[in-house]
Amino acid sequence: MILEKKRLFDAYAAKQGLRSTRQRDVILDIFLSTHEHLSVEELYLKVKASHPGIGQATVYRTLKLFVDAGLAREMTLPGGQTRYEHQLAGEHHDHLICTRCNRIVEFEDATIERLQHEIAQRHGFRLTGHKMQLCGICPACSAAEIQ
C-alpha cells in the first residue's frame, strides 16, 4: 500500500516533469509512515528529527504536491489549522471532531454520500469534493466532565 502510493507519486511526478529529489523522497516516506491527521508543523518536526537540513518551506511545497498527486487530502479544522491525511483512492471518509480534546474519529456513510450527490445535482453543481465535520464531545471527555 505504501509502495502503491509511491508509485502514484512517481506517476504524477513523471507526468508533471518534476525532478526526483532526496527531500521529496524523505518527506514522502515519513508522511506514509504515519497514520494521523498531521499538521504541516508536525510533519516538519518529524522530518527535521532525522533530516535536519530540510526546511519547512519544502515541507509545505511537498505536501501540496501530494494533494495534487492524489495521495493526500487537506482538511481545514475549525480554528483555521490545516491538516493532511492519507487519501485512499476511491475512499471518502468524514470526521467526528471532539471540541475538547481535538481527537478526530473517521467514519463513512454511503447514504449521506449518495444524498450529497443528489443535492449537488439538484443545484446544478458538478461535485468535486466535500468535507463534513461533526463537532461534539467524545466519550472520554464526556466521562471526564462528570467527575
Added chain:
Amino acid sequence: MILEKKRLFDAYAAKQGLRSTRQRDVILDIFLSTHEHLSVEELYLKVKASHPGIGQATVYRTLKLFVDAGLAREMTLPGGQTRYEHQLAGEHHDHLICTRCNRIVEFEDATIERLQHEIAQRHGFRLTGHKMQLCGICPACSAAEIQ
C-alpha cells in the same frame, strides 16, 4: 426577526455582564442588515463607511461575541478564510461552494441531519455542531467553461 436577534444579544450581554456600547450596537445593526456570508474584512468596511472611528479589532471582538451569543455562525472555507453568517435558532443549513467563483449556496437536508446524529451516537459523541461543505463547480462556471 431582527428585533428577536437584538434581544438575544441583549440577553447574552446581560448574562455575561457586558456593557452596552455604541460600537456593538452599530456592528450588530450592520451585521443584521446583511444577508451574506461576510468576512470580517467585509463587515469592517461596511462599518467603517458609516462609522469611520470603529477599528477592526473591535469588529473581530464583536463578531466572536455574536457567535457566543448564538446569533452568528463561523465558517472556515477551504483556503482558510473565515466567514460569518446569521444563525437562526434551530435552523441548520449547509453549503455548496463553487471552487471557481466562491459562490455559496445554502441547503438543508433533514435526512442527512438525522444520519449525522445517528453516526455521532454510534461513536458515543454528544453532537454540538457540524459543518458540511460540498465543493464543486456551479452551473454558471460550468457553462462558462464550455465557451
Added chain:
DNA sequence: CAAACAAATGAAAATCATTTTCAGGACCGC
C-alpha cells in the same frame, strides 16, 4: 450627580501560519 473602578476601544505591535523571494545547489538530458 460626581467619583471611582472596570470594561471596552482604537491604533499599533505582535503573533501565527503560510507564501514568496532569491541565491546557491542539485538533477537531467546531452
Added chain:
DNA sequence: GCGGTCCTGAAAATGATTTTCATTTGTTTG
C-alpha cells in the same frame, strides 16, 4: 562532465487574527 532549469533553505514578506496598552466610556456607589 556541462549547462540550463528546477529545487531547496533561509529569510523576508504576507495576510489574517490577536494582543498590548494607553485612553475613553459605561456602570455602580456613595
